Amino acid sequence: MFTVCKPVSKLAKAAAALATAALLAACDPGGLGGGPSIDTSDPVPVALLVPRGSGQAGDAALAQSLENAARLAMSDLPNVKVDLRVYDTAGNAGTASTVAQQAVADGAKIIIGPVYAQAANAAGLAVLNKNVNVLSFSNNTSIAGGNVFVLGPTFQNTANRLVNYSAAKGKTGTVIVYSNDAAGQLGQSAIASALGSSPVNNAGTVSYDRSQQGVITAVPTIKATVDSSGADSVFLTATTAGALPLLTQLLPEAGVSSATTQFIGLTRWDIPPQTLELPGVQGGWFALPDPAKAQSYRQRYNATYGEAPHPISGLAYDGIAAIGALVAQGKSNALTGAALTQSAGFQGVGGIFRLRPNGTNERGLAVATIQNKQVVVIDPAPQSFAGAGF
Known part of the structure; x- marks a missing residue:
């Protein structure tokens, strides 16, 4: 990592x-x-x-x-x-x-x-x-x-950052797609809260069981919700270890194309690095700590202790x-x-x-996308809280 x-x-x-x-x-x-x-x-x-x-x-x-x-x-x-x-x-x-x-x-x-x-x-x-x-x-x-x-790092902080960025980019409505376990429900709540104080409309929520069949069953409902609401983004709570690979494969196949509907992730889409290889995550948005500062810390720790730091x-x-x-x-x-x-x-x-x-806490996060299987920062992390939109 x-x-x-x-x-x-x-x-x-x-x-x-x-x-x-x-x-x-x-x-x-x-x-x-x-x-x-x-x-x-x-x-x-x-x-x-x-x-x-x-x-x-x-x-x-x-x-x-x-x-x-x-x-x-x-x-x-x-x-x-x-x-x-x-x-x-x-x-x-x-x-x-x-x-x-x-x-x-x-x-x-x-x-x-x-x-x-x-x-x-x-x-x-x-x-x-x-x-x-x-x-x-x-x-x-x-x-x-x-x-x-x-x-x-909290779901609420990440959701706020990504919803604010979505609003700044002119997005008008998002469908929340979440797993019906504890983490998914907390994520859904955080996204809904962020949308509640944003010009981006909460265009609907779709839950799924954390199983392959559960995801397959949910895809037509997600597609119908996007179509009926006119949403221009889908906000996913899924992780790579969970439903992210399957959702980002099946949604485009069902007609929810990332070319017209922005995929947004509540979790880090660069961890593990193999996630970057998935075709369905290309062009998606997610948030992460300031990459330059995080890299400096890893290098400093490595140089001092001769091994990588725990995440x-x-x-x-x-x-x-x-x-x-x-x-x-x-x-x-x-x-x-x-x-x-x-x-x-x-x-x-x-x-x-x-x-x-x-x-709780607030952290200054960067917004990134994935292009050609590489992480690309599209909105840098703020360097101070004054005037940073917090």
Whole structure:
């Protein structure tokens, strides 16, 4: 999935760019809000909760990659010292609750992690009365709020970006096509919400069972909905591991041509790379983090650790970058909810991001298409939130 490492001598520019990641906090965070008071002249105690010890395949490697990314971010912080303490959650809620309490007893002023939603929720509840915020690696917005923030990319953020782009390109109506499992239903809800505050009309929704026959059965309904509504786009929640290959093959065969009906994807159509080979995805739109910044991070990580980073490891870098940016302002309220949700946001490994008062996040995404089996950015990621259409 990732490029092999480049010679270290070629990484100076990438390293310099990442070194500025902790410097984007630009405005006064305002009132104290919920969170501890800190002494910014001392190293800031930060707890990192990782899923090591779960016994599940891949969790140990994920835990190490998250820790590596956090330490990489620490090395890029100018004039800010972080005292990082790592705690293993074993990937479960009970252990996450216990170690979160232990971390705060050990002096942690903020927690980054855990990965899994139930564990993150448990960690947040465990330290709620300790006035400590949790920057979780989850993308499950149902746990967001109070002292828990989600750093993971959300369906709503992606849907908003793509619907706004569709409107800017003159699209008038879209049919939402979604799988009737939990992920598909959440995706459908996010797209419908984005359309609700957009000039692009919600031209109908079509669900399908996650099976080959389920997709085959749904195709005539999708075709009829497009025809009857006059929709000029179809927004798919499908993944490559799910129905995307079949839908993008069968819809054109049924007369829903990508030449006249824009295909839009809620998921990354460049992962895995083999997706780019599919004839049906050519010309489709999807969103992704700023490719240049994401590539710089992968190269920097590779050069430092001699291997590719885990796909979500950058969230640990982002957490440390945000903390460093706020602490660098020298204010005792740097880790309060009000400070964490400052509107200027932060620079992360995939571009700009900011935390919202409701615990969710916004990320500056690029819009891309696939041409001749290659990813082509057609609308670059914004470089700041001011005037970026957010």
